[in-house]
Amino acid sequence: DNTFDIVKIRQDFPLLNKSIKGRPLIYLDNAATTQKPQIVIDATNQFYSNSNANVHRGAHTLSDDATELFEKARSSVQGFINAKHSHEIIWTKGTTEAINMIASGLAQSHLKPGDEILISAMEHHANIVPWQIAALRSGAKLMVVPINEKGELIFSTFKKLLNKKTAIVAMTHVSNALGTINQVKEIVRFAKQVNAITVIDGAQAVAHCPVDVQQLDCDFYAFSGHKLFGPTGIGVLYGKEDRLEQLPPFQMGGEMIKSVTFEQATWNELPYKFEAGTPNIAGAVGLAAAIDYLNSIDRVGAMLHEKRLMNYCLALAQSMDDIHLYGTAENKTAIFSFLMGDSHPSDVGTLLNQQGVAVRTGHHCTMPLMNELGISGTVRASFSLYNTEEEVAMLFAALTKVKTFL
Ligand code: PMP
Numbered sequence: 001d002n003t004f005d006i007v008k009i010r011q012d013f014p015l016l017n018k019s020i021k022g023r024p025l026i027y028l029d030n031a032a033t034t035q036k037p038q039i040v041i042d043a044t045n046q047f048y049s050n051s052n053a054n055v056h057r058g059a060h061t062l063s064d065d066a067t068e069l070f071e072k073a074r075s076s077v078q079g080f081i082n083a084k085h086s087h088e089i090i091w092t093k094g095t096t097e098a099i100n101m102i103a104s105g106l107a108q109s110h111l112k113p114g115d116e117i118l119i120s121a122m123e124h125h126a127n128i129v130p131w132q133i134a135a136l137r138s139g140a141k142l143m144v145v146p147i148n149e150k151g152e153l154i155f156s157t158f159k160k161l162l163n164k165k166t167a168i169v170a171m172t173h174v175s176n177a178l179g180t181i182n183q184v185k186e187i188v189r190f191a192k193q194v195n196a197i198t199v200i201d202g203a204q205a206v207a208h209c210p211v212d213v214q215q216l217d218c219d220f221y222a223f224s225g226h227k228l229f230g231p232t233g234i235g236v237l238y239g240k241e242d243r244l245e246q247l248p249p250f251q252m253g254g255e256m257i258k259s260v261t262f263e264q265a266t267w268n269e270l271p272y273k274f275e276a277g278t279p280n281i282a283g284a285v286g287l288a289a290a291i292d293y294l295n296s297i298d299r300v301g302a303m304l305h306e307k308r309l310m311n312y313c314l315a316l317a318q319s320m321d322d323i324h325l326y327g328t329a330e331n332k333t334a335i336f337s338f339l340m341g342d343s344h345p346s347d348v349g350t351l352l353n354q355q356g357v358a359v360r361t362g363h364h365c366t367m368p369l370m371n372e373l374g375i376s377g378t379v380r381a382s383f384s385l386y387n388t389e390e391e392v393a394m395l396f397a398a399l400t401k402v403k404t405f406l
Contacts, residue, residue: 004301009386012037012293016386023356026391026398031176031204031335031382032360033226036290040230043289047282055281056255056272070281073288074271077236080291081221082212085241087270091279094235095203096126098222099170101237101274102199103130105247106168110197113139115167118196120145120153120182121372122175125365127201131170140167147372151178151327159190166196173205177364177380178327179335181209188218197243203227207384208306208333210299219243225283230290234283237274244270251276302385309383309392310334316396322403326378334383337364340399343406345379351405352379355398 010016015035018025027035047069053062055070071086078086092098111117117131121144128142135142143166145158153171162169169191173184188198202223205211213221220243225234239247249256249267253276258266267273313336317323322341340348349361362377363370370377381395 003298004305006305006386006388009297009302010388012039013386014038014041020356020358021354026357026394028381028383028387028391028395029358029360030207030384030387031227031364031380033232034207034229034384035386036231036286037229037293039293040286040289044231044282044286047285051285052282054278066281069285069288070279073284076288076291080211080294081206081236081238082214083238084214088238088241088244090237090239090244090271090274091284092222092235092237092274093233093280094224094226095201095222096224096235098220098235098237099126099199099201100130101250102220102222102239102247103134103170104250106197107134107137107140108248109246111135111138111140111167114165115140116143116161116163116165117141117168117170118143118145118158118161118166118191120158120171121147122151122153122178122180122366122369123170123172124176124201124203125367126203127170127172127199128368131168144368145171147180147369150329151175151180151332152329153180153182153187155183155186158187162190162194162196164194166191166194168199169196170199170201172201172203173211174202174208174333175327175366175369176204176335177366177369177378178329178337179204179332179382180327180329181205181331181333184218185216188216192217204333204335208303213238225287225290228287228290229293230287231280231283234280234287236287241270244274247274249273249276253277255279297385305385306334306383306387309387309389310336312389312392313381313383313395316392320396320399323399326373326375334387336381336383337378338380339375339378340403341406343402345377347406348379348399348402351402352395352398355401357381357395357398 053066198218199220221238226232256276345361
C-alpha cells in the first residue's frame, strides 16, 4: 500500500488544482466522468502535433505511423482486460454505443418471438432502452431481476428467472447509482447453463476493479474511456471472436467492407466490420495513455485507498442523523448516494457547488431504479483514486453548512 502516493497522484491531474467560486475544487463526480492525467492530455496533443493522418488507408509514412499508434492502442486495451485476441476489441464512442451495437445486432440475428432478455433493476438507461427496442423489434420479452434493500441483486430470483427461453443476460458490473458490485462471474456462469448470451456493462467497473474478460467468460463487455481517465468519445466493445463473427454490423460505410458493387457488399474482417468511418484515432491513443498511467501506479494501493475513503465517508454519514444512504452492499465501489432530511437533491447539489464541491444529483440515468426505491433521485458523491480523506471531511463540513440553509 505504501507505494500509493496520493500527493504524487494528485500532481498528475492538472485540473485538480482548479478553484471553483474562490474555493479549491473538490471533484466528487467521478462516476459521471474522471479527470485526465497530464500524460493523457500530452498523448492526445502529441498525436495531433506529430502523427495525425487517417488510418489504414494512406500510402504514406504518416498514415502508417497513425495506424501503428491506433493498433497499438487496441493491443493496450486487449492487455488491460486480458482479451484473447486484439481483433476482439472494437472501438466505439462509449458504453452506450457498444450496447446499442450488440442489442441492434442481436435483434436482427439472434432474438426470436418469445425469447427473454434478462436485465437487473439497477441498470443504467443505456443497458435498458436498447434492449426494450430489441425486444420490440424481435418479439422478445424484457425481464427484470429485482434488488434487495441493500441494493444487491436477488440472486435466488435471478436463478429462478433463467430458463431455456432466456436468450440474453445483460447486466451491469457496478451500479452507477448505488455502487453495488455484482457477482458477474457467477451471473455469467449461471447464464451459460441456459445458453444465454452474456453482456456486461463495465462502465463503472473498469476504473475500480481489475477486469479479466477471459476469467469472467462473458460474451460481451462494454466500457467508456472517459470514466477510466481517458478522453471522451472513445470506448470499447469487447466480444468473443465467434460472437462478433455472428453479429451483423451496426453501421455501414468505409473501412467496414471487403468489396462493394452497386448491388451488394461483403463485410471486412474483425474488428473492422464494426468500425465504419474514420474512427476517433486521437481518442484511442489517449485511452492507451490512460491505461499506461494505470499500469504505472499501484492499483491495489489505489483500490485500498478508495475503500478507505468510502469507509471514512460512511462513518461521517453515520454521525449525521438525517442522512439516508442508498446502496449499502458490502461489496461496493466508493459511491455515496444519499438524501439529507427531506431536502431536494438538486438544492443540496447547488449549495455544495457554492462551496466548491462537485457532485451529481437526480436520477443518474436510472429512472426505473429510482421508482423501485420510491424516490425521484439522490445526491451522489463518487470518489476516485485521486480524492483524499480531507476532501471527504470537507464534503461533510459543507453538508453541515447546507443544513443551516435548508
Ligand atoms: N452504464 C453505466 C453503468 C454508466 O454509469 C454509464 C455512464 N453514466 C453508461 C452505461 C453510459 O456510458 P457513456 O455515457 O460513456 O456511453
